[in-house]
Amino acid sequence: LSQYELVKQLLGDRGCLTVVGDDDQSIYAWRGARPENLNQLSIDYPDLKVIKLEQNYRSMSRILQAANAVIENNEHVFEKKLWSQMGLGDPIRVIRCPNDTAELEQVVNEIISQRLRHNLKYSDFAVLYRGNFQSRGLEIKLTENNVPFKVSGGTSFFGRSEIKDIMSYLRLVLNPDDDNAFLRIINTPRRKIGPSTLEALGNYSNEREIGLYTACGELGLAQHMPEAGARKLKDVTLWLDKVRRNATEDDPIAALKEMLSDMDYEGYIFQNSPSPKVAEKRFANIITLIESMKKSIDRAEEEGEEIGIEEAIRKLVLRDLLEEKDEEEEGNRVQLMTLHAAKGLEFPHVIIMGMEENLLPHRNSIDTDNIPEERRLCYVGITRAKRVLTMTMAAKRNQYGQQTECDPSRFLDEIPNDILVREGFGGESSPEQKQQRASAALSSLKNMFADD
Numbered sequence: 001l002s003q004y005e006l007v008k009q010l011l012g013d014r015g016c017l018t019v020v021g022d023d024d025q026s027i028y029a030w031r032g033a034r035p036e037n038l039n040q041l042s043i044d045y046p047d048l049k050v051i052k053l054e055q056n057y058r059s060m061s062r063i064l065q066a067a068n069a070v071i072e073n074n075e076h077v078f079e080k081k082l083w084s085q086m087g088l089g090d091p092i093r094v095i096r097c098p099n100d101t102a103e104l105e106q107v108v109n110e111i112i113s114q115r116l117r118h119n120l121k122y123s124d125f126a127v128l129y130r131g132n133f134q135s136r137g138l139e140i141k142l143t144e145n146n147v148p149f150k151v152s153g154g155t156s157f158f159g160r161s162e163i164k165d166i167m168s169y170l171r172l173v174l175n176p177d178d179d180n181a182f183l184r185i186i187n188t189p190r191r192k193i194g195p196s197t198l199e200a201l202g203n204y205s206n207e208r209e210i211g212l213y214t215a216c217g218e219l220g221l222a223q224h225m226p227e228a229g230a231r232k233l234k235d236v237t238l239w240l241d242k243v244r245r246n247a248t249e250d251d252p253i254a255a256l257k258e259m260l261s262d263m264d265y266e267g268y269i270f271q272n273s274p275s276p277k278v279a280e281k282r283f284a285n286i287i288t289l290i291e292s293m294k295k296s297i298d299r300a301e302e303e304g305e306e307i308g309i310e311e312a313i314r315k316l317v318l319r320d321l322l323e324e325k326d327e328e329e330e331g332n333r334v335q336l337m338t339l340h341a342a343k344g345l346e347f348p349h350v351i352i353m354g355m356e357e358n359l360l361p362h363r364n365s366i367d368t369d370n371i372p373e374e375r376r377l378c379y380v381g382i383t384r385a386k387r388v389l390t391m392t393m394a395a396k397r398n399q400y401g402q403q404t405e406c407d408p409s410r411f412l413d414e415i416p417n418d419i420l421v422r423e424g425f426g427g428e429s430s431p432e433q434k435q436q437r438a439s440a441a442l443s444s445l446k447n448m449f450a451d452d
Contacts, residue, residue, distance in 0.1 A: 023035035074375055111147060125351070153337045153338055339352075342384050353391075
C-alpha cells in the first residue's frame with residue numbers, strides 16, 4: 001500500500017502510467033500483494049485501458065486448458081483465458097502412489113525414464129512442491145540414484161549445518177585422510193581442543209607429510225604440544241577407529257547411532273538451537289539421513305547385492321562433495337523448488353508433488369478459508385510447464401510417526417477428465433488413453449535405438 005501511495009503522489013493529477021500484472025498469479029498475500037489491488041487501480045484511474053495478454057508462447061495447449069479450468073473457480077477482477085499455438089501436447093498425468101516413499105521413488109523414476117526415452121538433459125526437469133520439508137526425502141532419493149540436482153529458493157538438505165557435521169563424520173569413517181572433515185568435527189560437539197593445539201597438530205602433520213588424523217596417533221606428537229592436548233586428540237581418533245570397526249564388521253546402522261549417542265550430538269543440537277522445536281527438526285534430519293542409508297543397504301540385500309557401509313556412505317559423500325564444488329553453478333541438474341519460488345520460471349518437464357488436501361491446498365489455508373490463494377499457487381505451478389506436466393500424490397503419508405490417509409487435492413477435480421490421465425486410482429484407463437501410452441512408449445523406443 002505504501003508503494004501504491006508513493007506512485008499516486010508522483011503522478012499527481014496526470015494519471016499517466018502503465019501497470020503490468022496478473023491477478024491469477026498473486027501468491028504473496030502476506031507481502032500485501034492481493035488481486036483486489038488491481039480493482040482499486042481501476043477505481044482510482046477509471047480511464048486506464050485494459051489490454052489482456054492471453055496468448056501464451058511457452059506451454060502446450062493441454063497445460064493451459066488445465067490451468068484455465070483450475071483458476072476459473074476463483075472470483076476475478078478481470079476475466080481472461082490463456083491459449084497457445086504450440087500444439088495440444090501430451091495428456092497431463094496424475095499418479096497416486098501407495099505412500100510418500102513410493103511417491104519419491106515415482107518422481108525419480110519419472111525423471112530417469114523420461115530423460116532416457118527422449119534424450120533429455122537433467123536441467124529439463126523441475127520438481128515443485130508446497131513446502132521445503134518435501135524436498136528432504138527427494139534429495140536423498142535422487143542422491144541414491146546418482147541424479148544431480150539443485151535446490152532453489154531454500155536450504156538444501158545436504159547444506160544444513162547438522163547434516164554437514166554428520167557427513168564429515170561419515171567422510172572420516174570412509175577416509176581418515178580427509179583433513180577438511182577432521183577440522184569440522186574435531187570440536188563438534190565441543191571437546192575443549194583449542195586453536196593452539198590444532199595449530200601445533202597442523203605444523204606436526206606438515207613436517208611429517210601425513211594427514212591430521214594419522215598425526216594424532218603418533219607418539220612424537222606429544223613433544224610438540226602439552227600432554228593434555230595430545231591425549232584429547234588421540235582419544236578422538238581411537239574412538240573413531242572403534243566406530244569404523246563396528247560399522248564395517250558389525251551392524252553399520254547401529255554403529256552410527258551409537259556414534260551419535262556417544263558424543264551426545266542430540267544434546268549439542270538442543271544447546272545450540274534457538275528453540276526446542278527447531279532442535280527437534282534438526283535432529284530429525286539426521287535420523288532421516290541414517291535411515292536412508294539403512295534403506296539403501298536393505299534394498300541391496302533384497303536384490304541379492306552386497307553393499308556395505310562404505311558404499312552407502314560413498315554415495316552420500318559424492319553428493320556432498322559435488323554440492324561444495326558446484327555451489328554457485330547451475331549445470332545440468334534437476335531443479336527442486338517450492339511453488340512460490342517457481343514463479344516467473346519455466347521448464348520443459350514439470351512434476352508437482354503432493355497434490356493432496358492439507359498439502360495443496362495447505363492445511364493452514366483450509367483452516368483460514370484462504371483457498372483462492374492456494375488455487376492461484378496451483379495455477380502458477382501448472383503454468384511453469386512448457387511441454388509435459390506430471391502430478392503425484394500419496395495415498396498415505398507418514399506424519400509424526402503414523403501413516404495418515406490422504407485425499408486427492410480438490411484442484412484435481414477441477415481439471416477436465418479428457419485432458420487428465422489418472423494412474424493408481426483403481427479405475428481402468430480408457431482404450432484411447434491406453435493407445436496413447438502405447439504409442440508414446442513405441443516412439444520412445446524408436447528414438448532410443450535410432451542411432452544403432
